[in-house]
Amino acid sequence: MGMTEKEVGMTEKIEIATLPSVTRNDSIKNDIRGRIAMRPHFLHATRYSILDTIQRGKKVLKGKKILLGVTGSIAAYKAAEIVSLLKKKGAEVFVIMTESATKFIQPLTFSTLSENSTLDNLFSTNDKIVVKHISLAQWADLILIAPATANIVGKIAHGIADDMLTTTVMASKAKVIFAPAMNKNMISNPLYQQNVEKLSALGYEFIDSEYGRLACGETGKGRLANIEDIVDTVEYALTFKNDFQGKTVLVTASCTREPIDKVRFISNYSSGKMGFALAKIARVRGARVILITGPTSLPVPTGITTISIESAEEMKKEVFKYFSEADIIISAAAVADFRPKEVFAGKIKKEKSKNPLIELERTPDILYELGKKKGDKILVGFAAETENLAANALKKLKEKKLDLIVANDISAKEAGFGSDKNRARLINSKGTAQELSLMPKIDMAEKILDEIIKIK
Numbered sequence: 001m002g003m004t005e006k007e008v009g010m011t012e013k014i015e016i017a018t019l020p021s022v023t024r025n026d027s028i029k030n031d032i033r034g035r036i037a038m039r040p041h042f043l044h045a046t047r048y049s050i051l052d053t054i055q056r057g058k059k060v061l062k063g064k065k066i067l068l069g070v071t072g073s074i075a076a077y078k079a080a081e082i083v084s085l086l087k088k089k090g091a092e093v094f095v096i097m098t099e100s101a102t103k104f105i106q107p108l109t110f111s112t113l114s115e116n117s118t119l120d121n122l123f124s125t126n127d128k129i130v131v132k133h134i135s136l137a138q139w140a141d142l143i144l145i146a147p148a149t150a151n152i153v154g155k156i157a158h159g160i161a162d163d164m165l166t167t168t169v170m171a172s173k174a175k176v177i178f179a180p181a182m183n184k185n186m187i188s189n190p191l192y193q194q195n196v197e198k199l200s201a202l203g204y205e206f207i208d209s210e211y212g213r214l215a216c217g218e219t220g221k222g223r224l225a226n227i228e229d230i231v232d233t234v235e236y237a238l239t240f241k242n243d244f245q246g247k248t249v250l251v252t253a254s255c256t257r258e259p260i261d262k263v264r265f266i267s268n269y270s271s272g273k274m275g276f277a278l279a280k281i282a283r284v285r286g287a288r289v290i291l292i293t294g295p296t297s298l299p300v301p302t303g304i305t306t307i308s309i310e311s312a313e314e315m316k317k318e319v320f321k322y323f324s325e326a327d328i329i330i331s332a333a334a335v336a337d338f339r340p341k342e343v344f345a346g347k348i349k350k351e352k353s354k355n356p357l358i359e360l361e362r363t364p365d366i367l368y369e370l371g372k373k374k375g376d377k378i379l380v381g382f383a384a385e386t387e388n389l390a391a392n393a394l395k396k397l398k399e400k401k402l403d404l405i406v407a408n409d410i411s412a413k414e415a416g417f418g419s420d421k422n423r424a425r426l427i428n429s430k431g432t433a434q435e436l437s438l439m440p441k442i443d444m445a446e447k448i449l450d451e452i453i454k455i456k
């Protein structure tokens with residue numbers, strides 16, 4: 001066993017190869033009726049950082065101390081990119097490599113990029129270094145293990161501390177995040193899955209690996225997550241409390257479209273901004289989020305299962321498909337209340353029907369039907385009102401068996417449909433009301449979630 005800490009110079013030029021990224025075609029799965037259903041870690045073609053919209057330029061990582069553990073995976077070279085990005089964002093980085101990681105990439109690479117020595121051994125002739133794992137364990141604001149092998153996950157899950165990385169993790173109280181990379185059969189192995197479950201229950205976090213071509217030549221799940229997603233996750237962890245961890249939150253957003261004929265529909269002005277803001281904040285506060293959205297021009301957020309629908313009927317179908325998985329359901333969508341009783345098969349020719357009459361019927365009231373099945377789930381609704389805000393909202397809260405309703409006065413200036421801001425009154429099932437003054441929807445989402453987490 002080598003007995004020295006490896007301190008490496010910083011002269012080597014580093015070239016980082018990049019594997020072909022997942023294509024948009026890989027990332028889109030056709031759902032019912034050919035519409036697209038996006039899945040969380042397949043979204044790089046359209047990816048954008050949740051934090052970009054949340055932090056609005058705040059430097060979350062500036063001065064933060066990140067300990068990066070690199071383990072023996074072919075993806076170890078990608079850890080160099082992680083160090084580079086963390087440093088670019090102002091973090092202080094220290095790298096610990098496992099012995100097998102050093103077979104894939106030289107410590108010199110990490111020392112150069114991190115501007116710190118890289119450790120790969122627990123034992124050293126230097127007394128100061130013998131206790132390094134303790135000082136590093138205390139130094140770190142966060143420990144990121146990327147790539148994480150099945151071996152490191154198994155060792156930490158079983159309290160094994162036999163090298164610099166495992167002893168440091170064991171001695172640290174900092175949050176630990178794993179970004180696994182391995183063969184698809186290893187990932188689906190029940191032993192590995194049990195270890196992940198055990199660690200997740202203890203508050204360790206896992207960044208889902210991606211589907212794609214694996215180093216072994218097979219295609220499947222196991223590739224290291226996108227580097228930017230990994231760094232985003234580090235930023236979330238250092239920014240938000242994790243109070244929604246372990247909860248599944250289902251959010252509906254935007255409008256629905258009820259077709260009149262092949263080219264026309266009935267809809268409303270909901271943009272999806274309020275619903276997307278709730279989905280994003282729930283996600284960064286640790287929830288697993290399912291976002292069911294009507295048509296919107298907003299980009300699909302990463303890390304959120306996003307399902308696109310058009311009509312109220314489709315939204316209802318998707319909501320009930322995921323109902324059993326959800327702990328909390330937030331209905332921010334402005335579901336069209338009416339739809340044409342009959343949908344014309346082609347395009348109604350204006351020359352043929354000068355004053356066409358369209359007979360309307362009610363769409364399903366999704367939230368009302370959810371209320372009937374509620375059980376122990378938390379149900380949150382919105383009310384878009386132009387008059388008698390409190391009375392109308394309270395009526396909806398009771399009829400739909402809600403725990404909380406967000407009452408919007410949509411006639412208010414700068415608020416409501418399409419706006420980046422909102423003004424609302426939160427009313428809970430006891431009838432207690434709280435005024436939320438005009439504020440960005442992303443901030444309002446935080447306030448709404450603060451109330452939701454207090455329920456029960």
Ligand code: PMT
Pocket residue numbers: 253254255269270271272273274275312331332333334335336337363364365366367368380381382383384385396408410416417418419441
């Ligand atoms: O998307 P934005 O541009 O950001 O705008 C946000 C918003 C103003 C649309 C949003 O904050 C909002 O108020 N959404 C609910 C609008 C609405 O449909 O309100 P409602 O009072 O008609 O419905 C009451 C509740 O029942 C809502 O939670 C709604 O999602 C639900 N509902 C309504 C009708 C229906 N057929 N099914 C439903 O589930």
